[in-house]
Amino acid sequence: MRSTFMGLETAKRGMFTQQSALYTTGHNISNANTPGYSRQRVNFQTTTPYPAVGLNRPNIPGQMGTGVEAGSVQRIRDSFIDVQYRNENNKLGYWSARADAFTKVEDIVNEPSTEGLAATMSELWESLQVLSTSAENDGARSVVIERLQSVTDTFNYMADSLNAIKKDFGDQTGVTIEAANGILKQLFDVNQQIAEIEPNGYLPNDLYDRRDLLVDELSQYMNISIEIEKMSVGGNSLDIAEGVYRISLMNDDGSGIMLMDQNNYKQISFSSTDAEEFDVPADSVSALYFHEYEYDKEYQLTGAPVETVDFANGTDVVFARGEIRGLIESYGYKHDPADATEDVKGIYSDVLDKLDKLAFSLGTMFNDIFKLGYDMTGAQATEDVFELPIDYKNAASEIKFNEAITPEKIAASTTGSVGNAQNALNLANIGSMLLSDTAVELLGGGTYDANGNSEIKSGTLNSFYESVIGTLGVDSKQAKRMEENVTVLKDSVVTNRNSISSVSLDEEMTNLIQFQHAYNGAARMITVVDEMLDKIINGMGVGGR
Incomplete structure (x- = not known):
């Protein structure tokens, strides 16, 4: 009833x-x-x-x-859109880091302009050509001295500035990795709270939001994969409960390194010498180290890393996408840290390496041809115009003008006669000498092995620098274009996500x-x-x- x-x-x-x-x-x-x-x-x-x-x-x-x-x-919430957002956010972090690196390089190189290295070298060649027509003019000789000093100053400025920015990127890499580690620690704590609440039959929606926001932030730094572990054993978890996250760092080859699950999480450090050192190494990044933490342990290192991976393996970068990879590629990395002969790869390292080759080649060729000539007194030149390191490495930052070279000591002649200035023309032609030719014909007789005395083995010094600037411009444009494209895609995903998950005050007032x-x-x-x-x-x- x-x-x-x-x-x-x-x-x-x-x-x-x-x-x-x-x-x-x-x-x-x-x-x-x-x-x-x-x-x-x-x-x-x-x-x-x-x-x-x-x-x-x-x-x-x-x-x-x-x-x-x-x-x-x-x-x-739409989990599919979340995956889309994190993929685009990950790409944006990578391309933004690269675009920022290229922008700073372009600011320093400053080409094409009237103040860049290309203009400085061009002024040197022009001053030598002027000298070839007025070898007895003290003013023309003084101008050459000033141009030589300007070339060394420009090389020094560019190298020192690039090295300073490179160090800043290294510091930024360390700060970014620490930020990623902080997010992993927070994610682990939120994961634990969710694991404690769900078995009681509740949906901790605000904790879900907090966790997803942290994952969104982490996706900017590195390429991650999310697996959901349902709380199926014991308790009264609802069927629509989202469970706890298992987060893995994804490599280029599709493999993954577990960063966090229900019971423990890992922190990342990187160094080429000390596995427990969080500071950026002096030369390059070569390996990433993963230190494991347990739920009931304090936030501190537990000893040796539980996992180590080389940042680069062969010709492929292992650490896939994200801002951290973009920063490391900007700063520099090595495939084999034990190989002292291997060149450091990376945006700044590549530009510095080419700048060193240019400075060393220009200095060596100038010194060689200069000492083939005679000064105003009729004596053959014996002193180097440029002071250079033994190896081309760091030549751009270490190249110096020999202040003992005075205007009257400029070896403009090939015969010892003051009126002869053919060697000044030989010096003026250094920038356009074909470096693939082992027997460059010199004015006044004789040949010069340009190929054997240069670190650059093809083209000319001028064309080599032009190719450096051209490559830099193409890579920079690509990075900026990709940054803009990914930004558009990310904004589109954000719009779709907001249409589903964000609060509409009009809709809520209707409700x-x-x-x-x-x-x-x-x-x-x-x-x-x-x-x-x-x-x-x-x-x-x-x-x-």
């Missing part, structure tokens, strides 16, 4: 459920501007109808509903009115039931009064 109070209970459930929906709507409105917040909704579901199936069920026409209840409070009317309707039903009960209790059974 149905209860007289059945309608009252149904209305009460309706009021409580609509009240929960109103509270959830208020929570959405309050967090409309909270970063990473996903709007939430109450999943309404009908309660068990009356009567249940059984032999003792009352004989009534059919089952009657008993009201509504809040089955769960769920956040609105407020809807739930308020439903609440008022349930309250009105209680009034009606109250009147019915009043009639039954006070208005019936009073016959004969």
